[in-house]
Structures are given as C-alpha cells and as structure tokens.
Amino acid sequence: MQPPASGGKGSALARAAFGQTVFLVAGACLVSYVLISFDLKWSPPRSLREVTIKEAHSRQTDFVWVDVRNPERFESAHIPGAVHFREAEAEASVEAVRRVWKAGKKLGVYGEGIGSDRAERVAQSLKTALGTREVYLLEGGWAAWPRP
Amino acid sequence: MLKLLHRPSLFMLPLLRFGLAALFVWTGLLKLQAPDAAHIAIFQYRLVSWEAAGVLSTLIPMLELWAALGLLLPRLRLGGISLCMGLLFVFCGALASALVRNLDISCGCFGTTDAHVPAIRRLFEDALLLGLCYILWREAALKLRSDSQSSAVPSPQPR
Numbered sequence: 001m002q003p004p005a006s007g008g009k010g011s012a013l014a015r016a017a018f019g020q021t022v023f024l025v026a027g028a029c030l031v032s033y034v035l036i037s038f039d040l041k042w043s044p045p046r047s048l049r050e051v052t053i054k055e056a057h058s059r060q061t062d063f064v065w066v067d068v069r070n071p072e073r074f075e076s077a078h079i080p081g082a083v084h085f086r087e088a089e090a091e092a093s094v095e096a097v098r099r100v101w102k103a104g105k106k107l108g109v110y111g112e113g114i115g116s117d118r119a120e121r122v123a124q125s126l127k128t129a130l131g132t133r134e135v136y137l138l139e140g141g142w143a144a145w146p147r148p
Numbered sequence: 149m150l151k152l153l154h155r156p157s158l159f160m161l162p163l164l165r166f167g168l169a170a171l172f173v174w175t176g177l178l179k180l181q182a183p184d185a186a187h188i189a190i191f192q193y194r195l196v197s198w199e200a201a202g203v204l205s206t207l208i209p210m211l212e213l214w215a216a217l218g219l220l221l222p223r224l225r226l227g228g229i230s231l232c233m234g235l236l237f238v239f240c241g242a243l244a245s246a247l248v249r250n251l252d253i254s255c256g257c258f259g260t261t262d263a264h265v266p267a268i269r270r271l272f273e274d275a276l277l278l279g280l281c282y283i284l285w286r287e288a289a290l291k292l293r294s295d296s297q298s299s300a301v302p303s304p305q306p307r
Contacts, residue, residue, distance in 0.1 A: 012292070012296060013226070013289050013292055013293070016226050016292060017226040017227060017229075017230045018230075019227070020218065020223075020224045020225075020226050020227020020228070020230070021226075021227040021230040021231050021234070022227075023224065023227060024211075024214045024215065024217070024218045024224060024227045024228065024231050025211065025214070025231065027214050027217075028207065028210040028211045028213070028214040029207065029210075031210050031214075032203075032206045032207045032210045035206050035210070036203065036206055052198075053198050054198075113184065113185075113188050114184040114187060114188065115184055139198070140187070140188065140191070140198055143188040143191065143192065144188070144191055144198050
C-alpha cells in the first residue's frame with residue numbers, strides 16, 4: 001500500500017531539510033574543531049601560570065586573591081577575602097598583599113575578564129616583590145567567577 | 149510590472165534571504181574576531197560551564213557562517229533556513245531565561261558592539277528574525293514540492 005501523497009511529500013521535505021542541516025552542522029563542527037585545535041585564543045605569557053575556575057573554586061583557601069579591577073567594581077563584589085590592588089599606589093598595595101600572604105600560599109590575580117593586561121602586570125610585579133613563583137592568573141578573571 | 153507587484157516573492161524573498169545571510173555573516177565574524185568577549189558573553193548566561201562556553205564561542209559563530217552559506221546556496225537552502233531557525237530558537241531561549249532569572253548581561257549577539265542594548269530588545273529582534281525565517285522556510289518547502297511534482301511522471305488522471 002502506498003503512503004498518502006501529502007505524507008510522502010512531507011517526509012521528503014523533512015529528509016531534505018534534515019540532511020542539509022546535518023551537512024551544515026557537520027561542516028561548522030569540523031571548522032570549529034580545527035580553529036580550537038590551533039588555539040587562537042588568548043593564553044598567558046610563559047612566565048605566568050593560569051589557574052582554572054574549577055581548581056580555584058575548590059581550593060579557594062590555598063590562595064590569597066588579588067583583585068586588580070577598578071575600586072568601584074571591587075566594592076560592588078569580589079572573591080571573598082580578596083585584596084584590592086591599585087596600580088597607582090603599587091607600593092602600598094604590595095604591602096597590603098604582603099600582610100595577608102604567607103610563604104607556601106599561592107597568589108591568584110584576577111582582572112575583569114580574559115587576558116587582563118593589568119592582571120598580568122600586577123602578577124609579574126608581585127612575583128618579583130614577594131619572591132615567589134606561586135603567582136597565578138585566574139582563567140577568565142572576574143567574569144568567569146561563579147556567582148551565587 | 150503589475151504582475152510583479154502581485155508576486156512579491158519574486159524579488160522580496162531573495163532580498164530577505166540575502167539580508168539574513170549578510171546579518172549572520174556579520175554577527176559570526178564579529179564574534180570570531182573577539183573570541184574572548186564571546187566566551188565571557190556566553191558564560192554570563194550561566195547555562196553552561198566555562199569550558200563549554202569556550203567551545204561554544206567558536207562553534208556558534210561558525211554555525212552562523214555555515215547557516216549563511218546554506219541560505220545563499222540553492223541546494224542547501226532548506227538546511228540553511230533550518231539552521232538559522234534552530235540558532236534563533238536557542239538565542240531566544242537563552243535570552244528569555246536570562247530575563248526570567250533577572251541576569252544583568254549583555255546579549256553578545258553582535259560581539260562587543262552591543263554591550264548596552266537591553267536583552268528584551270534583542271529577544272524581540274530574534275523573534276522577528278524567526279518569523280522571517282518561517283516565511284523563507286514555507287517558500288522553500290513549496291518550491292521543493294512544486295519541483296518534485298514537475299519532475300514526477302505525469303499522471304493521466306486529473307488530480
């Protein structure tokens with residue numbers, strides 16, 4: 001028995017749409033995979049390491065957090081216990097970090113988002129000032145930090 | 149001329165198709181040239197993990213570009229329209245969920261250029277685009293049917 005004409009046409013339409021969509025999605029996935037493999041995104045300088053959000057969140061107490069964002073942004077919200085670092089008052093800010101930081105603890109520096117130049121500069125200067133290699137940049141910065 | 153005016157599909161539909169394709173190419177390229185901003189914009193919807201948002205920040209603009217390609221190529225038109233509709237559904241859903249959860253976010257639809265555009269406006273725009281896609285879909289489906297009818301062996305009995 002033949003299927004009804006309208007159903008046959010409808011399924012032909014659905015088949016055509018599905019096949020073409022799968023082809024386009026597969027193409028997009030393939031090119032995306034190549035782009036992701038080449039890693040065209042921002043990555044930290046070799047002298048600095050990044051800490052992932054997952055790791056930072058699970059081992060929050062291992063870190064002394066340094067927030068390099070603008071004062072208003074820091075006051076509106078920040079990682080609990082974070083020290084605000086003002087680049088304009090670098091010496092006083094380094095002292096403020098030194099007061100809460102103990103040898104053996106890691107320093108986590110974060111800015112507004114990914115690849116914050118300010119976070120990079122502050123992380124480098126803290127590394128020199130405190131003589132520790134355990135200075136990390138928070139991957140994704142404040143933008144990636146989980147909010148309640 | 150009068151005949152043309154009675155059949156707006158003759159010039160309106162290709163125009164609509166090219167317009168939609170151009171829009172998707174533009175938004176795709178905007179996101180691809182600022183992948184970090186797209187990464188953050190996607191993550192701020194709080195629907196996927198940071199890692200997944202990183203993958204989506206490349207995949208979504210790429211899907212937009214391929215959807216535009218589908219819209220422009222006659223053999224892939226139905227797929228292109230379906231993909232556009234699928235993407236717009238997802239965008240509408242994400243924007244609506246952000247509005248429901250009262251998230252203060254930038255849409256991220258146009259890369260870094262739309263930081264101050266309210267999400268509700270973007271939701272209406274996406275819904276409008278979805279409506280336009282439906283018009284294109286209906287037309288493409290009718291065309292496919294008429295093509296298959298004309299290519300079929302003519303029946304001796306009238307329908």
